[in-house]
Amino acid sequence: MNGLTNCQENALARIWMAQDSLPADLTAWNISDDLIVLRDCGMIDMQTDMSHTLAFVQRLLPGGREHYQNVRRERKGFAHLRDSADELIGRLVSDCDRDGGDIPPECYEDRLSDYQALSRKGLIKVMWADDKPYHVQITDMGREYVEGDFPLEAAVKIENNPTFNNVNYGPSAMSRSSATAETSTTVTLGMTIQALIDMDIEDSLKEEAEAALKELDGTAKSKDKTGFAEKLERAASIAKSASTLAGVMLPFFQAAIQNLLS
Numbered sequence: 001m002n003g004l005t006n007c008q009e010n011a012l013a014r015i016w017m018a019q020d021s022l023p024a025d026l027t028a029w030n031i032s033d034d035l036i037v038l039r040d041c042g043m044i045d046m047q048t049d050m051s052h053t054l055a056f057v058q059r060l061l062p063g064g065r066e067h068y069q070n071v072r073r074e075r076k077g078f079a080h081l082r083d084s085a086d087e088l089i090g091r092l093v094s095d096c097d098r099d100g101g102d103i104p105p106e107c108y109e110d111r112l113s114d115y116q117a118l119s120r121k122g123l124i125k126v127m128w129a130d131d132k133p134y135h136v137q138i139t140d141m142g143r144e145y146v147e148g149d150f151p152l153e154a155a156v157k158i159e160n161n162p163t164f165n166n167v168n169y170g171p172s173a174m175s176r177s178s179a180t181a182e183t184s185t186t187v188t189l190g191m192t193i194q195a196l197i198d199m200d201i202e203d204s205l206k207e208e209a210e211a212a213l214k215e216l217d218g219t220a221k222s223k224d225k226t227g228f229a230e231k232l233e234r235a236a237s238i239a240k241s242a243s244t245l246a247g248v249m250l251p252f253f254q255a256a257i258q259n260l261l262s
Contacts, residue, residue, distance in 0.1 A: 003190075004041075006097050006146055008034045009071065010090035015044055015060055016068050017087050023058040031055070043067060070188040071148075073259075079121045079145055085114040089123050092138055093146045107133045118142070189217045192252040199244060209238050209245055213252060220256040228260055 004012070011034035018024065026035070032048065032055040039046040043064030047056045075086065088111050095105035115133045118124045123142035127135035192213055196206050212235040219227040232253065239249040 004037075004067075005034075006090065007031065007094040008037050009146070010087065010094040011035055012038055012043060012064055012068055013083075013087040013090050015057060015064065017083060018057075019060055022060070023056065026055045026057050027053065029055065038064060067190065070190055074148060074188065075145060079123065079141075081117060081121065082114075084111070085117040088114040089118050089138075089142055090146055092124065092136065093143060096138060105136055105138065107136055109133070187251045187255050189213060189252065192248060195248045196245075199248065201242060201244065205238075205242065205245070209235075209249060212238050213249065216253070216256050217259075220259040223260060225260065228256075232256075 011031050014029070014031075015022075015035075015038070018026070029035075032053055035044065035046055035055045035057065036048060036052055038044045039048075041063065042061060044060055045058040047058070048054045072083070072086065075081070081089075088108070091108075092105040099105075109132050112132065115124070115126055115136070119126050121141075123139060123145055125137040125139060126133050193210055196209055196213075199206065212231065216228065216231040216235050219231050235249060235253065239246040239253075
């Protein structure tokens with residue numbers, strides 16, 4: 001999801017859950033290859049040996065934190081789970097991927113409440129024995145949750161013409177942003193910036209658009225409505241400078257508004 005395999009995504013989720021115990025030797029997890037990819041992507045600080053067997057993870061880096069939070073935000077629009085249950089469904093899918101999908105995933109008996117949460121959401125089917133998961137089957141919905149193949153009707157949507165207290169966005173920003181809100185799905189800053197990078201436009205315009213999007217995202221996350229209004233106006237003016245830019249930036253405006261209001 002968002003550039004990582006299921007196994008790599010779950011490795012990041014496991015690091016997120018283990019932050020309080022870092023630095024630590026995580027070689028026993030037997031996922032060193034996935035952790036090395038996260039290190040090379042700038043998501044974790046990690047040391048390994050020449051054979052790439054050792055996995056001594058020192059800390060989660062800002063890039064890994066941002067990626068994890070973006071993925072969790074997208075998934076919550078499909079099924080709202082606590083972090084531990086999200087990590088478990090990711091691990092179950094990863095187990096199946098590593099085994100070629102031919103055998104059921106391993107049952108982790110110490111994760112009873114997480115299995116129950118996943119079962120209630122329809123992400124897995126569980127055969128129980130003595131109140132413990134005896135046999136687990138991942139549903140299509142469970143794999144869709146992990147891989148990000150969310151049905152359109154399950155995606156997070158923005159209310160049309162959202163209202164902000166004591167904030168006036170003006171027609172240049174809000175009229176275009178709300179026009180497609182009914183059919184918009186949640187997008188992330190990383191996805192939008194990657195789309196900018198792939199565009200055939202001047203590098204200076206790409207850099208200006210990227211900076212505006214990052215500022216907009218920052219004010220949305222900090223719930224700064226006044227600052228958000230200013231950044232949205234600036235980003236909208238940049239988007240209007242090229243029709244191709246508008247197609248990439250407008251969906252993120254809607255996601256940023258949702259983040260501000262949430």
